[in-house]
Amino acid sequence: MAAGVKHYFIHLAMKQFLFVLTLSSLLAFPLSAQEIKILTYNILHGERADRPSVSNLEEISNLLIQLQPEVIALQEVDSMTARSSRFNEKPIDYVSQLGERSGYQSYFGKAMDYDGGGYGEGILAKSGTNYHTINLPIPAGGEPRAMAWVKSMAKNNLEFYFGATHLCHQFEENRIAQVDSIIAYADSLDKPVIWVGDLNFTPDSPEYQRIPEHWKEAGAEAGNPQNTYGTPENGGRIDYIWYDSRKFELVDYKVLDQISFSDHYPVWAVLRPIKNPKQ
Numbered sequence: 204m205a206a207g208v209k210h211y212f213i214h215l216a217m218k219q220f221l222f223v224l225t226l227s228s229l230l231a232f233p234l235s236a237q238e239i240k241i242l243t244y245n246i247l248h249g250e251r252a253d254r255p256s257v258s259n260l261e262e263i264s265n266l267l268i269q270l271q272p273e274v275i276a277l278q279e280v281d282s283m284t285a286r287s288s289r290f291n292e293k294p295i296d297y298v299s300q301l302g303e304r305s306g307y308q309s310y311f312g313k314a315m316d317y318d319g320g321g322y323g324e325g326i327l328a329k330s331g332t333n334y335h336t337i338n339l340p341i342p343a344g345g346e347p348r349a350m351a352w353v354k355s356m357a358k359n360n361l362e363f364y365f366g367a368t369h370l371c372h373q374f375e376e377n378r379i380a381q382v383d384s385i386i387a388y389a390d391s392l393d394k395p396v397i398w399v400g401d402l403n404f405t406p407d408s409p410e411y412q413r414i415p416e417h418w419k420e421a422g423a424e425a426g427n428p429q430n431t432y433g434t435p436e437n438g439g440r441i442d443y444i445w446y447d448s449r450k451f452e453l454v455d456y457k458v459l460d461q462i463s464f465s466d467h468y469p470v471w472a473v474l475r476p477i478k479n480p481k482q
Contacts, residue, residue, distance in 0.1 A: 251464055284322065342377060348370060366398035425455075
C-alpha cells in the first residue's frame with residue numbers, strides 16, 4: 204500500500220474513532236429532567252463538504268437520532284430547489300425530510316426565493332407550537348435574511364422560545380441592524396429565550412460587543428474559543444448559542460469538530476433553567 208493511501212486510511216479511522224468518542228461522551232452526560240439540549244448547525248445546503256455532490260441528509264439525521272437535542276437550528280437550508288436535486292433523487296424540502304427521518308417536528312423559515320424553491324432556516328423540535336418567521340433588516344442591501352422561531356417545551360413543562368438565524372455575510376451595517384432587531388424581538392417575548400445560529404461575526408466584532416450583558420454566549424461562558432467554521436487550525440468562531448442569563452445557566456458546551464458533514468461544525472450546549480429567575 205502506498206504511503207499516502209495508508210496515511211489517508213489511518214487519518215480516516217482516527218476521525219471515525221474520535222467521532223464515536225465524542226458522541227459517547229455526550230450521550231453519557233448525566234442530564235436532569237430540567238436540562239435542555241441544544242444544537243445549531245450550518246449544513247451547507249445539504250451537501251457534504253468533504254464529498255462534493257453527495258447529500259449529508261442521512262448522516263445528519265443519524266447524528267440527531269443519536270444526540271437527541273430538544274431543539275435544533277439549521278442554517279443554509281434548501282427547500283424544493285433545483286440545487287437539492289443534484290445530490291438527491293429529486294428536489295426535496297430538506298428540513299421536512301430530516302424531521303421525518305429523525306422523528307422531530309420540522310419547520311422551514313424561508314429567507315428568500317432560490318433556484319425554483321426557497322432558502323433559509325430550519326428548526327427541529329421535540330415539542331413545539333407557534334412556529335413563525337420574522338424578516339431581518341438589510342439597510343445596506345444584499346441577500347434577504349430571516350429568523351425562524353418556535354415556542355418549545357422542556358420536559359418539566361417549562362415553555363421557552365427558540366430562535367434560529369443566519370446573519371448577513373456581506374455587510375457589517377446589516378449585521379448590526381439584524382442583531383438589534385433580534386434583541387428587541389427576543390426581549391419582547393413573554394417566555395425565556397434561547398437564540399442561535401451562524402452569525403457571520405467573530406467575538407471581537409462590534410456586532411458581538413453590542414449584545415446586552417444579560418445575554419450570555421455559551422462558548423464564551425464555557426471558556427471554549429474553538430473554531431466553528433473551516434478547520435480547527437484555520438477557520439473562525441462564528442456559530443453561537445445565546446441565552447438569557449436571568450433565566451438559564453450553562454451546564455455544558457462543545458464544538459463537535461470531528462463531524463465533517465459540512466464546512467461548519469455542529470455546536471452543542473446544555474442549559475438549565477434557573478429556579479428563581481430574575482425578572
